[in-house]
Amino acid sequence: MNLTLFVWRQKGPDDKGRLEQLNAKDISLEMSFLEMLDTVNEGLIKDGKEPIAFDHDCREGICGMCSQVINGVPHGPQEKTTVCQLHMRNFKDGGSIYIEPWRARAFPVIKDLIVDRSALDRIIQAGGYISVHTGGVPEANAVLVPKEDADTAMDASECIGCGACVAACPNGSAMLFTAAKVSHLAMLPQGRTEAARRVCVMTEAMMQQGFGNCSNHYECQAACPKGIRVQFIAKLNREFIKAQFKGACRKSP
Amino acid sequence: MILDGKCPSGPLSEKWDKRCRELKLVSPANKRRYRIIVVGTGLAGASAAATLGELGYNVEAFCFQDSPRRGHSIAAQGGINAAKNYPNDGDSIFRLFHDTIKGGDFRSREANVYRLAMLSNNIIDQCVAQGVPFARDYAGYLDNRSFGGAQVSRTFYARGQTGQQLLLGAYGALSRQIKAGTVKLHPRTEMLDLVLINGEAKGITVRDLVSGRIESHSADAVCLCTGGYANVYYLSTNAMGSNVTATYRADKKGAFCANPCFTQIHPTCIPVSGDYQSKLTLMSESLRNDGRVWVPKMKGDKRSAHEIPAEERDYFLERKYPAYGDLAPRDIASRAAKEICDEGFGTGNSGRGVYLDFADTLKHPGEVKIRERYGNLFEMYEKITGEDAYKQPMRIYPAPHYTMGGLWVDYNLQSNIPGLFVLGEANFSDHGANRLGASALMQGLADGYFIVPYTIADYLARTMPGKAGTDGPEFKKSREDAETFTKKLLSIKGRKTVNEFHRELGRIMWDHVGMTRSEDGLKRALELLPELRAEFHENVNIPGSGGELNQELEKAGRVADFLEFAELMARDALLRNESCGGHFRTEYQMPDGEAKRDDENFCYVAAWEFRGVDNGPELHKEPLKFENVELATRSYK
Numbered sequence: 081m082n083l084t085l086f087v088w089r090q091k092g093p094d095d096k097g098r099l100e101q102l103n104a105k106d107i108s109l110e111m112s113f114l115e116m117l118d119t120v121n122e123g124l125i126k127d128g129k130e131p132i133a134f135d136h137d138c139r140e141g142i143c144g145m146c147s148q149v150i151n152g153v154p155h156g157p158q159e160k161t162t163v164c165q166l167h168m169r170n171f172k173d174g175g176s177i178y179i180e181p182w183r184a185r186a187f188p189v190i191k192d193l194i195v196d197r198s199a200l201d202r203i204i205q206a207g208g209y210i211s212v213h214t215g216g217v218p219e220a221n222a223v224l225v226p227k228e229d230a231d232t233a234m235d236a237s238e239c240i241g242c243g244a245c246v247a248a249c250p251n252g253s254a255m256l257f258t259a260a261k262v263s264h265l266a267m268l269p270q271g272r273t274e275a276a277r278r279v280c281v282m283t284e285a286m287m288q289q290g291f292g293n294c295s296n297h298y299e300c301q302a303a304c305p306k307g308i309r310v311q312f313i314a315k316l317n318r319e320f321i322k323a324q325f326k327g328a329c330r331k332s333p
Numbered sequence: 334m335i336l337d338g339k340c341p342s343g344p345l346s347e348k349w350d351k352r353c354r355e356l357k358l359v360s361p362a363n364k365r366r367y368r369i370i371v372v373g374t375g376l377a378g379a380s381a382a383a384t385l386g387e388l389g390y391n392v393e394a395f396c397f398q399d400s401p402r403r404g405h406s407i408a409a410q411g412g413i414n415a416a417k418n419y420p421n422d423g424d425s426i427f428r429l430f431h432d433t434i435k436g437g438d439f440r441s442r443e444a445n446v447y448r449l450a451m452l453s454n455n456i457i458d459q460c461v462a463q464g465v466p467f468a469r470d471y472a473g474y475l476d477n478r479s480f481g482g483a484q485v486s487r488t489f490y491a492r493g494q495t496g497q498q499l500l501l502g503a504y505g506a507l508s509r510q511i512k513a514g515t516v517k518l519h520p521r522t523e524m525l526d527l528v529l530i531n532g533e534a535k536g537i538t539v540r541d542l543v544s545g546r547i548e549s550h551s552a553d554a555v556c557l558c559t560g561g562y563a564n565v566y567y568l569s570t571n572a573m574g575s576n577v578t579a580t581y582r583a584d585k586k587g588a589f590c591a592n593p594c595f596t597q598i599h600p601t602c603i604p605v606s607g608d609y610q611s612k613l614t615l616m617s618e619s620l621r622n623d624g625r626v627w628v629p630k631m632k633g634d635k636r637s638a639h640e641i642p643a644e645e646r647d648y649f650l651e652r653k654y655p656a657y658g659d660l661a662p663r664d665i666a667s668r669a670a671k672e673i674c675d676e677g678f679g680t681g682n683s684g685r686g687v688y689l690d691f692a693d694t695l696k697h698p699g700e701v702k703i704r705e706r707y708g709n710l711f712e713m714y715e716k717i718t719g720e721d722a723y724k725q726p727m728r729i730y731p732a733p734h735y736t737m738g739g740l741w742v743d744y745n746l747q748s749n750i751p752g753l754f755v756l757g758e759a760n761f762s763d764h765g766a767n768r769l770g771a772s773a774l775m776q777g778l779a780d781g782y783f784i785v786p787y788t789i790a791d792y793l794a795r796t797m798p799g800k801a802g803t804d805g806p807e808f809k810k811s812r813e814d815a816e817t818f819t820k821k822l823l824s825i826k827g828r829k830t831v832n833e834f835h836r837e838l839g840r841i842m843w844d845h846v847g848m849t850r851s852e853d854g855l856k857r858a859l860e861l862l863p864e865l866r867a868e869f870h871e872n873v874n875i876p877g878s879g880g881e882l883n884q885e886l887e888k889a890g891r892v893a894d895f896l897e898f899a900e901l902m903a904r905d906a907l908l909r910n911e912s913c914g915g916h917f918r919t920e921y922q923m924p925d926g927e928a929k930r931d932d933e934n935f936c937y938v939a940a941w942e943f944r945g946v947d948n949g950p951e952l953h954k955e956p957l958k959f960e961n962v963e964l965a966t967r968s969y970k
Contacts, residue, residue, distance in 0.1 A: 092881075110606040110719070118832070119609055125830050125885065130876050133884055135399065137572040139612045141713075142497055143403040158716075165716050190543055191882045198520065201400050205512040209505030210464045214384040214782045215455075217462035221419065224473030234466040234491060237498060241402055264464065271464050 081107050081173035085120065087132055088180045090189050097189065099178070113156065113166040114139060114146065117179075133192040141165040141305065144240030147247070148193050149180040154244035154303040162242065162305040182243055184252035186290040197243050199289035200257060206285035207278045208261040210271050229267045236264035238306045245300035245308075251292030256300040258286050259316035260308050266319055276328035279319040284329075336589070336940055336955035339743040340444035345961045346426075349448045352744065356787055357794035364389035366798040369789065370537055370552040371395070372524045372579050375404025376496070376774060377757025378558030379503035380781025386510030388786060393550055394507065395519045395539060397574055397887075402504045405560060405572040406777060409496025410617055411480060412488035413460075413774040415453035420477055424485040426450045431962055433772060436482040437737070437765020438914035438930065438967050440592070440938075443959060444744055445762045449772075452779040457489055459782060463502035467491050481618060481663065482769040493617065493709055499774055503781070519550075523887065525815045527555065527583040527753065528807050534753035535801040538811040540819075542887060545880040547815045549803040553796060554752045554789055557583060558781065561736035561758040563596065565895045565902065566847070567839025569733035570602060570615045576891040580740050580759050581898045588740050588748045589940035589953060591761035593898070594906035595737035597768055597915045598848045600666040602732035603717055604686035608836075613732035614717060616710055618770065621659050623703065624689040624727065626650045626670070628678040638680075638688055638726050649673050649687075653926075664767060664848075664915055664928070667731035671848050674730070681728050690726035731848060735773060737764040737915065738905070741940040741955070745788035746780060749940075752796070754789060756780035761938065766914025819879045822889050827872030831888045834869045838896055841865065846903050851919045855907040859900065866896040897946055904941070904950065911935045932964050 083104040090097030104120050111119070114136050121131035137145040146163040150156035156166045171177065179193065187195040225233075237260070245256040262279050265271030271278075294313060301310045323329055341348040341355070359367065367390050371382040374396040382394040394401065418424040429450040434441060461467065461475070467489050468476040477486040491498040510516040519539070526538040528549065536551035562577035563569035584590045601620060602613045627646045634641065650669055651658045661669070670687050673679065680686050694703055700723060704711070711722050718728070739761040746754050746762070757777040764772065801808075845858035869892070877883040912921040912928035913935075921929040938955040 108607055108609065111609055112611070112717075115609050115611050118611055122830050122832060125874060125876055126828075128876070131885060133882060137398060137403060137574050138405060138408050139573060140408055140614050142408050142494065143398070143405070143572060144400075145398060145403055161716060165713075167717065167719065169719050194882070197399055201402070201508065201518075201520075204402075204505065205508040207512075209509050210462065211509060212459075212462045212506075213387050214380075214459060214506070214786070217458050220417070220454075220457045220461040221474050223461070225469055226473050227469045227471050230466050230469045230473075233464070234498075237466050237491075237501065238494065240497075241400065264466070268464050268466070270462055 081109065081168070083107060083171065083174070084176045086176065086178045087192070089132070089192055092191060093188050107168055109169040111168045112139070112164060113150070113168065114164050116168055133194050135194050136164055139164040142240060144242040147182050147195060147197070147242055147244070149182065149247060151178050154182065154247040155305050160305055160307050182247035184246045184291070186252060186254070187243060187246065199291070200241055200243060200254065202289055203254060203258055203282055203285045204261065207274070207281040208265070210265060211274060223269050225268055233264045233267040236260045236267070236308065236312050239308055240306055242305065244303040244305060246291065248299040248303035249292065250297055250299065251295060253294045254286050254289070254291040255294035255313050255316070256304065256308055256310065258282050259312040262319055263312040263315040266315070275319060276323035276326050279316065279323050280329035283320060334953040336741065336749070336938070336953050337743070338442055338444070338955055339745065340442065341744070345443065345447050348444050349451060353787055356791040359790045359794050361389055363798070365391060367391065367793050368393065368552040368799065370550060370555045371558060372537065372556065373404065373558035373560060373759070374401035374504070374507065375406035375558060375560055375757065376500055376503055376777030377759070377781045378404065378556070379500065379507045380778050381556055381558060381756055381785050382516050383503060383506035383510050384782050384786045385789070386513070386515035389515065392510070392516040393519065393552065394516050395522050395524060397521065397523045397542060399520055401507055401518060401520065402501065404500060405575050406500045406774065407497045408572065409774055410493045410615065412478065412490035412495045412771040413456065413499065414480070414487050414771045415457045415489060415775070416450055416487060417454055417457060419475060420486045422485045424487050428485065429453060429487065432483050433763070433769055434765070434962050435967060436767055436769035438767055438928070439765065439932070439936070439959065439964050440595070440913055440957065441763055441765030442744070442957065443961055448784070449763050449776060449779050452783045453775050455783055456775060456778045460499055460502050463505060465491060465498045465502045480770040488771045496774060499778065503778070524559070524579040525582065525890070526811045527586045527588070528811045529586055529750065530801050530805065530807050533751045536803065536808060538808070538815050540815070543882050545878070545883065547812055547819070549808040549812055551801040551803045551808065553793055553798050554754065556754045556756055556785060556789070557740065557759050558756040559759045561739065562895070562898060563733040563736050565838070565899050566733040566842050567835050568605060568610060568613050570599065570613050573612060576894070577898050578891050578894045580755070581894045583740060583748070583750070583753060585943050586750070587943065588750050588753055589942050590738070590901060591741035591938050591940045592738040592766070592905065593902045593941070594846070594909060594916050595766045595914065596733060597663070597735040597737060598667045598731045599734035600663055600670060600731045601689065601729045603714065604681060604728050604730035605683055614713070615732070615734065616714060616727070616729060618663070620689060620707060620710065621666070623694040623706070624659065624691050625693060626659050626687055626689055628673055628680060628687050632677040638690070647678065664917065668848050668917060670731055686728035686730045688726035689729045691722065692726070695723065735768055737761065737766060737768055741938065745791065746785055747788065747792060752792060754785055756785055766916055819886065822873070822886065822893070823875055823879055825871065825873050825875070827874045829872050830874055831885055831892050834865065834873060835888070835892045835895070837865055838892070838899060842899055842902070846899070846906055849917050849919055850906050852907065855903050858903040859907070862896065862900045862903065869893065869896055901941055901950060905939055908939060908952065909935055928967070930966070936964070
């Protein structure tokens with residue numbers, strides 16, 4: 081099949097950027113979306129032009145590196161699917177596809193479709209972990225975890241950190257991302273000890289990094305390739321209020 | 334040269350304790366005066382960087398991805414082994430050790446593997462404490478499942494995403510140290526060179542992948558945790574960015590590369606569908622519990638699967654290996670599938686695929702059970718192929734998956750270059766000629782959490798901290814060499830793209846240094862590889878410049894290294910006149926087609942020393958001694 085692409089091209093953070101029209105010819109239905117872009121890039125190189133820069137790595141939907149807004153939807157039209165797992169049989173021959181980078185204040189564009197998502201790492205660095213040293217821990221079965229809690233923690237922990245939730249949110253909020261980590265650890269007895277402090281420092285870091293507020297649009301859940309549910313945002317809010325009663329948030333550095 | 338792995342003497346079970354007593358320590362006040370570079374942030378790198386940071390060292394961590402949470406360990410599905418014996422089914426440290434040695438076809442070091450089995454239990458404790466949400470039963474206890482090559486249930490898992498969950502645990506520990514200021518992170522940065530001062534590893538030269546700047550970093554020791562080289566085959570289950578550059582460039586600086594021909598080809602992957610294909614996706618091996626493998630009996634049969642009646646199907650695994658049937662071991666199943674496709678019986682447009690048919694199980698015990706067991710895999714299969722495996726058989730084909738070979742290290746995980754430590758898949762140490770399932774995660778974390786933090790102190794305690802700055806002549810030359818190499822690549826401006834060369838390289842490697850190897854084929858590869866390499870350096874086309882984000886330039890550097898490294902693999906495979914594990918030489922097989930090992934002549938580690946690209950490497954041997962297990966034919970009959 082043949083397609084017309086409108087691809088965001090931007091040389092660097094200071095460049096204004098624009099949509100460039102490109103043709104994708106002889107695309108096979110079996111190709112993945114990124115393989116279609118590979119093919120377009122091979123053509124651009126042969127023509128002496130610069131290929132489209134885009135992030136990608138594992139190409140099996142788990143590393144969270146790929147990040148493209150396709151026809152206005154982060155990760156494209158197929159539900160619960162990353163760009164790298166999206167295949168061309170989801171598109172119509174002769175159609176047009178608009179491809180843009182994640183757009184959010186906290187994610188500055190580096191080049192073309194590549195953005196800087198290190199703000200998400202900084203939210204985790206603020207406290208998205210259990211503060212345990214290597215060694216000196218109890219035997220693994222010493223602390224029991226109810227199966228339901230372990231399963232819910234796993235539901236939250238499946239987040240791949242791609243940032244689609246931020247790109248989908250009209251406020252550019254990282255609420256779902258932060259909520260997933262807060263919930264994962266708060267569900268487990270090992271993580272309870274620090275739960276109050278954790279929710280305070282993580283939400284504070286989220287605000288500092290330039291992410292917006294949550295106003296319950298739920299676009300994040302719709303865009304999430306791993307199906308992380310907005311119930312975790314409610315969980316974050318509960319944890320946050322509990323922490324405030326404890327005065328944990330005032331104490332945070 | 335005869336290499337010495339420097340294993341401690343004494344009984345097997347006391348070796349590691351003995352070594353820990355012998356190792357020198359660095360006092361807490363002195364630790365902060367030492368700087369350690371850790372390259373790679375997968376399981377081995379993240380766990381090492383976090384632990385070394387906790388201990389108080391200054392750590393510099395590097396990864397080429399945008400975040401340390403994305404190392405390819407994240408894609409591991411099945412699980413992680415440990416000798417906890419929770420199911421009370423007779424497991425023990427010795428049994429895990431024995432299974433791993435036997436699985437590796439007796440080509441790994443006894444002492445290393447025993448230590449790995451010992452530490453496996455600490456890993457599970459550590460990960461649970463970090464909040465890794467392992468599967469549990471209704472009483473709240475940890476759950477186990479079975480894996481290949483073992484008769485006990487010792488595999489811990491977190492749904493089909495065990496690697497992801499373990500890596501996120503290590504990433505959390507690493508993030509905590511970044512916050513504490515003990516670890517400085519350098520994402521989107523690729524190592525280009527190892528810098529030696531007076532023969533010891535004292536730093537690296539890197540390229541900032543965003544600005545394109547080439548810079549050096551000095552340290553008192555360097556840890557390489559940069560994974561394997563299965564992408565030498567172009568198509569593999571590895572991530573697109575996985576590469577051999579860091580380890581190969583260390584090899585060029587004098588680090589020996591051990592057993593590079595030991596590669597693992599996984600039997601159940603989604604087949605190639607066309608020339609444009611960029612990578613292969615693994616479908617869990619567990620599917621062979623319920624699926625039957627077959628091809629049509631007639632060559633080039635174009636009928637769809639359900640139109641072919643039972644008597645016109647060749648269930649070739651069941652035919653060739655009646656005792657094991659569809660559950661034949663990985664290497665045997667892979668080879669059988671390739672052979673039958675080579676003979677022209679393969680299915681699909683490319684003819685490179687065999688059916689994995691669930692029809693019998695769908696009849697009984699039925700679709701509900703299949704959905705429960707493998708639902709997510711069927712979904713993934715449908716996303717990629719557009720086919721519904723509940724209605725028609727899956728098509729699968731073997732794909733390169735893991736590399737057992739890597740840089741040579743001693744028992745302390747130190748390479749032959751003092752101060753250079755190698756962890757995880759990047760070293761050669763624990764899996765011999767074939768890795769068992771659920772062992773890679775175990776090794777990466779054992780190396781990073783529990784081994785290197787002890788052994789590196791022994792090296793550091795013997796050196797004065799902070800001597801090397803990055804202004805010395807060795808660093809200057811390293812930067813100049815990297816600049817020159819980059820400029821040279823960019824100046825070629827030929828007519829073929831980097832991918833075209835990589836694809837050709839992959840074809841040569843798959844055909845001649847792949848699942849089955851022969852003397853003729855390997856010699857042919859050794860003719861073709863230098864030709865392809867020469868053409869690459871005359872005719873590759875890399876657009877753009879070096880002073881910017883340039884993904885084609887990144888790829889070109891990696892492919893240039895693969896083109897040289899491939900030759901080393903072929904040489905190693907040619908030298909090893911035996912079949913063992915993943916290394917199958919057609920000349921050396923039992924009458925029934927099983928691998929024929931030659932313990933008299935090849936019970937050693939082949940470690941290669943770089944002697945210039947055109948000179949051919951020099952071989953060093955480390956003899957393997959087996960004092961606690963009997964060298965036996967690895968029979969699965």
